[in-house]
Amino acid sequence: MPIKSVTPLEIYKSLEKTNCGRCQLPSCLAFAAAVSAGQKKLSDCPLLDKQSTEHLATSLQSGSGQELYQFVQDLSKLEQKILNLNFAEIAPRIGGIFREDAIGGRLVLKSLGKEFAIDRQGQVHSECHLIPWVKAPLLAYAANPQHQAITGRWLNFRDLPGGMERQNLFTSRCERLLKSLADQQQGLLNDLADLFLGEPISGFDADLALVLYPLPHFPLLICWHAPEDGLESSLTILFDACCAINLPPQMTFSLSIGLVQMFDHIAKQHTV
Numbered sequence: 391m392p393i394k395s396v397t398p399l400e401i402y403k404s405l406e407k408t409n410c411g412r413c414q415l416p417s418c419l420a421f422a423a424a425v426s427a428g429q430k431k432l433s434d435c436p437l438l439d440k441q442s443t444e445h446l447a448t449s450l451q452s453g454s455g456q457e458l459y460q461f462v463q464d465l466s467k468l469e470q471k472i473l474n475l476n477f478a479e480i481a482p483r484i485g486g487i488f489r490e491d492a493i494g495g496r497l498v499l500k501s502l503g504k505e506f507a508i509d510r511q512g513q514v515h516s517e518c519h520l521i522p523w524v525k526a527p528l529l530a531y532a533a534n535p536q537h538q539a540i541t542g543r544w545l546n547f548r549d550l551p552g553g554m555e556r557q558n559l560f561t562s563r564c565e566r567l568l569k570s571l572a573d574q575q576q577g578l579l580n581d582l583a584d585l586f587l588g589e590p591i592s593g594f595d596a597d598l599a600l601v602l603y604p605l606p607h608f609p610l611l612i613c614w615h616a617p618e619d620g621l622e623s624s625l626t627i628l629f630d631a632c633c634a635i636n637l638p639p640q641m642t643f644s645l646s647i648g649l650v651q652m653f654d655h656i657a658k659q660h661t662v
């Protein structure tokens with residue numbers, strides 16, 4: 391029976407994240423999903439300390455176990471698809487680089503200016519801290535049989551496939567959160583641009599228009615208007631029309647949320 395008092399993401403956060411396999415599962419993420427689905431016990435991870443085990447088991451509320459379980463299932467399917475890809479052939483088409491090695495080569499994709507290398511088994515390697523919301527879009531982008539080059543035509547989130555249904559959530563969890571961060575920390579957007587190789591662009595009706603590349607052919611545009619004449623600031627996130635083809639809609643949504651949450655984390659942890 392699933393453990394209903396523990397959120398799977400809290401389980402994941404408490405794990406060592408070494409993917410050591412001692413729980414008989416390939417990764418800590420798979421273990422967190424299995425616990426929340428009732429297929430594993432917290433005690434099956436020998437590296438989880440007693441205090442964390444007790445805390446998880448007694449104090450948290452559930453609800454998203456099935457969601458994470460589904461996420462891990464989808465991730466496994468993506469890893470399978472990677473096995474059949476011809477990295478050398480697709481790399482130039484999708485804006486990646488093929489790097490040969492002794493075990494079939496790696497497909498290198500840049501996310502926000504940082505390199506992530508996908509191996510033949512669908513594992514992702516990087517000098518950066520790898521977080522699940524980055525891994526799934528990287529694999530989905532690489533495994534997508536369709537691909538569209540950057541168009542230069544910008545769309546609102548609601549104009550992307552499936553965007554209408556998630557527009558309210560997107561507004562509250564991405565645009566409003568980022569706007570409030572920009573309001574609280576002057577210069578934050580410029581600093582994020584420096585950190586993540588964003589490109590300020592002109593020609594938009596905005597005080598700051600900044601393009602970021604979470605994937606090579608997946609640009610998003612942040613348009614920010616400063617407060618003026620008693621009006622509060624505003625912030626909109628637009629997507630190049632190619633984004634509608636280059637990632638599944640759900641992935642675009644989770645990628646955007648992951649991105650803004652990371653900005654939120656950075657803004658709280660540091661003066662960027």
Ligand code: SF4
Pocket residue numbers: 405406407408409410411412413414415416417418419421422434435436437438
């Ligand atoms: S035993 Fe624990 S640390 Fe090792 S992979 Fe499983 S959950 Fe992760």
